[in-house]
Amino acid sequence: MGLLELRELSKEYKRGGRAFNAVDHASLSVEPGDFISIIGRSGSGKSTLLNMSAGLLRPTQGTVFFGGKDIYQLNDKEISWFRNEKIGYVPQGQSLLSNFTVLENVCIPWFLFKREGDAEGRAFLLLEKVGISHLAASYPKELSGGEMRRAAIARALINEPGLLIADEPTSDLDVETTADIMTLFGAIAREGTFNRTNNQTAVLIVTHELDTLSYGNKTYTMDSGALRAA
Numbered sequence: 378m379g380l381l382e383l384r385e386l387s388k389e390y391k392r393g394g395r396a397f398n399a400v401d402h403a404s405l406s407v408e409p410g411d412f413i414s415i416i417g418r419s420g421s422g423k424s425t426l427l428n429m430s431a432g433l434l435r436p437t438q439g440t441v442f443f444g445g446k447d448i449y450q451l452n453d454k455e456i457s458w459f460r461n462e463k464i465g466y467v468p469q470g471q472s473l474l475s476n477f478t479v480l481e482n483v484c485i486p487w488f489l490f491k492r493e494g495d496a497e498g499r500a501f502l503l504l505e506k507v508g509i510s511h512l513a514a515s516y517p518k519e520l521s522g523g524e525m526r527r528a529a530i531a532r533a534l535i536n537e538p539g540l541l542i543a544d545e546p547t548s549d550l551d552v553e554t555t556a557d558i559m560t561l562f563g564a565i566a567r568e569g570t571f572n573r574t575n576n577q578t579a580v581l582i583v584t585h586e587l588d589t590l591s592y593g594n595k596t597y598t599m600d601s602g603a604l605r606a607a
């Protein structure tokens with residue numbers, strides 16, 4: 378069994394009195410070292426699939442295994458604990474907290490996890506890796522979109538997750554910044570999250586930009602909730 382294993386996952390929503398599957402019997406296996414891209418049109422179910430994979434949204438049907446464990450068998454508190462420890466999540470759009478500096482934002486998941494040790498030192502190292510350590514003391518409103526995205530990526534890596542999930546991490550970024558971020562994800566998949574042990578990490582992203590696909594090792598398409606290998 379893979380690190381992350383989605384089995385026949387569905388999410389039903391109702392709109393205008395009519396039920397539909399935003400995600401429809403999706404199955405996927407993610408191994409350490411994988412860099413998987415899912416491409417699909419707006420509304421095809423990509424964010425819904427990622428949210429279920431990250432322990433943020435309970436599926437209507439199907440199972441999410443992480444490290445062999447069926448995560449939705451856990452209670453909500455256990456799920457958030459698990460997510461904070463094992464999964465780095467870069468949400469779609471701007472997600473930094475505006476009243477905290479960049480460095481403090483990056484540290485937040487560490488303190489939620491009640492870890493001991495040098496959070497700020499690791500946060501600063503990660504800001505160096507994503508190329509914005511000079512902005513550590515700045516506030517989110519003083520950053521460009523690409524800089525905020527880099528800070529959100531550093532924040533997702535602070536707890537050394539086994540899986541990094543990113544929802545359209547390069548939408549609205551220029552070609553060069555996109556290439557930088559995709560190269561960084563490739564390095565994370567191969568070499569881990571810049572921790573001492575340097576274990577491999579899996580990376581799972583969704584995108585609707587075709588030119589980002591070449592960075593990954595596997596591509597899937599999402600179409601009206603159906604996930605297929607491309």
Ligand SMILES: Nc1ncnc2c1ncn2[C@@H]1O[C@H](COP(=O)(O)OP(=O)(O)OP(=O)(O)O)[C@@H](O)[C@H]1O
Pocket residue numbers: 390391392399417418419420421422423424425426469585
């Ligand atoms: N809470 C909800 N209630 C009802 N319908 C929803 C809900 N959340 C999402 N949907 C619908 O489910 C479908 C899939 O949404 P989702 O956000 O997963 O798409 P997406 O592929 O991520 O799109 P985008 O590329 O625009 O981010 C859409 O039709 C959306 O309107």
Ligand SMILES: [Mg+2]
Pocket residue numbers: 423424425469544
């Ligand atoms: Mg989306």
